[in-house]
Amino acid sequence: MAYPSTNKVLSFATLAGDLHVIEKEVPPLPANEILVKVHAASINPVDIQLWRSPLVAVVAGEKGMGRDFSGTVVAVGKDVKGWTEGDDIFGLLFEALGQGTFSQYININPSSTPVAKKPGCFSHEAAASIPLVALTAYACLDWLPPPGPSQRRVIVRGASGGTGSWIIQLAKVVYDCHVTAICSAKNAEYVRTLGADEVIDYTSQDVIQTLLSAAATQPMDLVIDCVGGTDILAHYKQLLHPRGAYVTIVGDKTSITTLGGPITYFTNPIQILRFIRGYLFGPRYACVSLLTKSEYLEQVARLGERGEVKCEIQEVVKGAFDEREGWRKAVSLIEGCRIRGKVVLEIP
Numbered sequence: 001m002a003y004p005s006t007n008k009v010l011s012f013a014t015l016a017g018d019l020h021v022i023e024k025e026v027p028p029l030p031a032n033e034i035l036v037k038v039h040a041a042s043i044n045p046v047d048i049q050l051w052r053s054p055l056v057a058v059v060a061g062e063k064g065m066g067r068d069f070s071g072t073v074v075a076v077g078k079d080v081k082g083w084t085e086g087d088d089i090f091g092l093l094f095e096a097l098g099q100g101t102f103s104q105y106i107n108i109n110p111s112s113t114p115v116a117k118k119p120g121c122f123s124h125e126a127a128a129s130i131p132l133v134a135l136t137a138y139a140c141l142d143w144l145p146p147p148g149p150s151q152r153r154v155i156v157r158g159a160s161g162g163t164g165s166w167i168i169q170l171a172k173v174v175y176d177c178h179v180t181a182i183c184s185a186k187n188a189e190y191v192r193t194l195g196a197d198e199v200i201d202y203t204s205q206d207v208i209q210t211l212l213s214a215a216a217t218q219p220m221d222l223v224i225d226c227v228g229g230t231d232i233l234a235h236y237k238q239l240l241h242p243r244g245a246y247v248t249i250v251g252d253k254t255s256i257t258t259l260g261g262p263i264t265y266f267t268n269p270i271q272i273l274r275f276i277r278g279y280l281f282g283p284r285y286a287c288v289s290l291l292t293k294s295e296y297l298e299q300v301a302r303l304g305e306r307g308e309v310k311c312e313i314q315e316v317v318k319g320a321f322d323e324r325e326g327w328r329k330a331v332s333l334i335e336g337c338r339i340r341g342k343v344v345l346e347i348p
Contacts (some may be wrong), residue, residue, distance in 0.1 A: 001074045001085060003035075010102035010320060010327055011062040012051055019051070019065060019328075021321045026105060033107045034083050035075040040128035041101040041320065042068040042344045043330045044162065049259045064100025065327070066345075067093050070118055070127035074105070083110060090127035091115030092135060094292055101128075102320050102327065104347060116297035121304045126311040129162070129342035134300050135290040136249055137166035140224045141175055143245040143286060153178045153218065155211065155239070158226030159196065160187035162342045163249060167224055168194040169309045174299070177221070180214070182207060187340055190312070208235055215239045222247065229254045233274075242282035251287045256335060261289040312341025320345040 004026050012019050029035050047065055070090040076083050083089070092114045093101050100106075108115060114135060118127045140163075144152055154171050158164045159181035171177040172195035181188075181196035188199045200210050212235060214220075219241035225232060228250030232239070236246040251264030251271060258267075264287055265271050271287055278285040303309045315333060319326045326345065333343045 007105045010065050029075050031077040031079040033077045033109050034073050036071040037074045038069050038071040038347045039124040040070050041066045042129045042342045052257050066101035068128050068131045069101035070124040088118035090118045092131035114292045114294045116301050119301045119305045125316050125344045129311050133162040134166045136163045138296045139288045139291045140247045143247045145243040151178045152221040155180045155223045157182040159183045159191045160340050164226045173308045240283035245284040248287050316344045318346050
């Protein structure tokens with residue numbers, strides 16, 4: 001395949017400034033990198049948050065949008081082992097700034113970037129929907145206490161979203177947990193198909209009382225909050241046994257426009273106190289991000305080939321660089337906060 005000369009990129013330069021398409025020259029390929037033609041990229045809340053973050057805005061220059069991708073290797077640096085031209089690949093471009101995956105081409109260093117060969121069971125759109133949410137799910141489940149005589153019990157709040165969907169599947173298939181999913185009635189059957197053992201409908205049930213009644217019989221091992229806020233925090237010590245953990249990927253915040261994850265330890269210092277107190281006395285508390293090892297995506301690929309996991313895509317948005325129907329539509333869908341699974345952009 002001929003080495004490309006130009007690359008279309010969706011980027012921004014100022015805080016929440018309009019996204020715009022720019023065309024750049026493709027530089028020579030470094031010896032330790034591969035060049036990937038992107039076929040699909042999924043959009044996540046963190047993409048919107050970085051776009052609107054003052055921390056990012058103070059950095060001069062163009063910033064790329066997008067982290068997840070699936071594509072095809074079109075060139076391989078002379079020092080790279082294990083990859084050849086024509087390989088299909090999916091992964092996470094782990095850069096807060098610089099290039100993004102809403103691009104026709106991206107450079108990847110496969111030794112330091114979580115990537116895996118795309119299995120045939122996943123389309124490029126499906127594969128692009130996986131990396132960030134699956135790696136975040138692994139980070140959450142990493143807080144499970146060691147197995148004991150009984151099946152470990154996990155509560156997932158925000159169970160039908162991108163990360164929640166993968167937490168359910170991995171908790172069942174990889175960790176053999178009993179899973180209680182919290183979601184709306186319209187998504188109840190969906191989370192059951194993912195493996196949820198019990199479903200709590202937050203639109204019609206008293207979530208706290210339902211959880212407390214269950215915990216009175218058998219305390220929980222792990223509460224995972226993919227929504228944010230402090231609704232469950234007042235009760236997590238009653239829900240969990242002393243070795244259990246309350247894990248959030250959002251922190252105490254509820255706004256979708258501000259960054260979540262460990263950075264909220266600084267914006268909400270009470271989370272630091274919870275972490276220290278939980279470490280000393282239990283149950284544990286943590287606000288987590290994601291794990292960045294390729295081995296986790298390789299495991300997902302194997303699970304997909306065996307038919308043990310699936311991808312849920314609410315919509316594939318055609319033509320990422322189309323301002324009216326492409327990226328702007330994808331941003332609007334994410335900001336609506338009612339996504340089941342993922343939104344994926346087709347990269348023309």
